[in-house]
Amino acid sequence: MSETDDLPSPPGSFEALRLQLMARRDTLPKRLAQVAAYAIENPDDVALSTASSLAARAHVQPSTLVRFAQVFGYSGFADLQAVFRERLRDRVPSYEARLSALADSAQEATASGLLFDGFADAAEHSIKGLRSRLRPDQFDEAVEVLAGAETIYLIGQRRSFAVSSYVSYLLGTLGIKHVLVSSPLRNDVEICKFANERDAALAISFTPYTLSTIDSAKIIAEHGARLVVITDSPFSPLLTHARSWFEVVETDFNGFRSLTATMTLSMTLAVAIANARRERSA
């Protein structure tokens, strides 16, 4: 290439570079685009790694990183990396400061900003609440039940369906045999009749309890499978059949309850089940 090429702009700040990357995203050759995507998604990694380890993670050659940097006007990778490091330096001291700045600026926030803040507060509060309430032994108990099962039946409708479908996704990626009993609208009661005493079920339900969720859980329990329940009250009708249960109280904001504590708990369950299985087979 001729030396009259474009090297007008070695962006000096992370934000400037970020804009450039986005602007030129479509005109960049394949590997360079790959690097650009990786760099934006893992800026910390770019700041702290060596060129070769970074190259390996982004599935390119070290030399590609150097070329990438040069295309954007830097003299080499080190030069580019300096920008990412600068960002890291600034951020850490300002991290706490940003939180308080956020509180200050809440005054001139828009309506939708307030809405988001409210839901975000509710989410954080829910998680904090679950944190203080969750007892490790009850957790271990539930994991034992579910990890010992041949097939895990997942029950949850309406808002709980989001959670059970997520658990289904996680168990799928973890290679754990399971059945998602619920569809968004109703449960497949026929499927529940296949359960036996080697199986277990995870039922998730909050007030007002959906009838078919209770029915499905009951059928599965009557077929001998053990039942783990996530619910919001010790008076939940699901508990009659439960072997082990969690009380999760989601914080309410404007009449809508967060789902984050339930999601976080379920996620932990899924991974803990996989860990327990791995230990058993080892």
Added chain:
Amino acid sequence: MSETDDLPSPPGSFEALRLQLMARRDTLPKRLAQVAAYAIENPDDVALSTASSLAARAHVQPSTLVRFAQVFGYSGFADLQAVFRERLRDRVPSYEARLSALADSAQEATASGLLFDGFADAAEHSIKGLRSRLRPDQFDEAVEVLAGAETIYLIGQRRSFAVSSYVSYLLGTLGIKHVLVSSPLRNDVEICKFANERDAALAISFTPYTLSTIDSAKIIAEHGARLVVITDSPFSPLLTHARSWFEVVETDFNGFRSLTATMTLSMTLAVAIANARRERSA
């Protein structure tokens, strides 16, 4: 010195190292104490500088830094620096790190408790991150697009399906006409063809992007409906067709990403759409 010297403890976490430094501060030789003071006061600098530039700023020789590291049980400066870099990385400490920190602190906690704490930290961190990144104007833009639509198409598979099914539930209770294009396993492409220019779509997808999600979004956009996207990178292929988009970076813990920030954002969107509709009709 004899080789039976103390090298029992190369602290694995920044906090552990910090404790050691403070404990041994008074028994350390002059230059080493000097380094210790500098390191505690400028941890970012230690993480990001080279040994020699650091040495210059702390007014010691590079070799002193190496000795300093070795006195604390590390093999050399690079080893010590790794601890400072780990602290800087924007992710919650890994499960393994928590386990070893646990061993040091002699605190009582179970393995599954640590797992839950990790996911809970990741969830809170994700929400904090979104809070600081979210711009009210982009939010208003997205709400306008979606609130103005006759029908809202919801697209999201795999992990994102949990979110879009949740949005579907919320929109349902709010009485807002919508279609859930995705099932847990695939998208119903036929349904996308019914979209027209009075409609809008909300597509949710994260790396690695599911092909049929991209296809569905494309078809809907080509039929004239406006597209709002929630994704984790400005390089997401979905953005080609997007009218408005959100970047949501979920924090990773042990290879699993939280979903809470996305859930919280989606929840806010759903309620904001309902509010906007109410204002219009009033």
Added chain:
DNA sequence: CCAGTTTCGGAATTTATATTCCAAATTTGA
């Protein structure tokens, strides 16, 4: 104040890392 011991500074060495270069592969334009 002196011998033994520890600590320190700085040059020499080793190791790791970024960079360059060129042939092979791929893409682009005609």
Added chain:
DNA sequence: TCAAATTTGGAATATAAATTCCGAAACTGG
């Protein structure tokens, strides 16, 4: 479809960094 231009992978090289080593200096205890 083919030739020209661009892009890429990977080995070779240059550069920069960490580490070692050893003589000199500074402490320590008697």
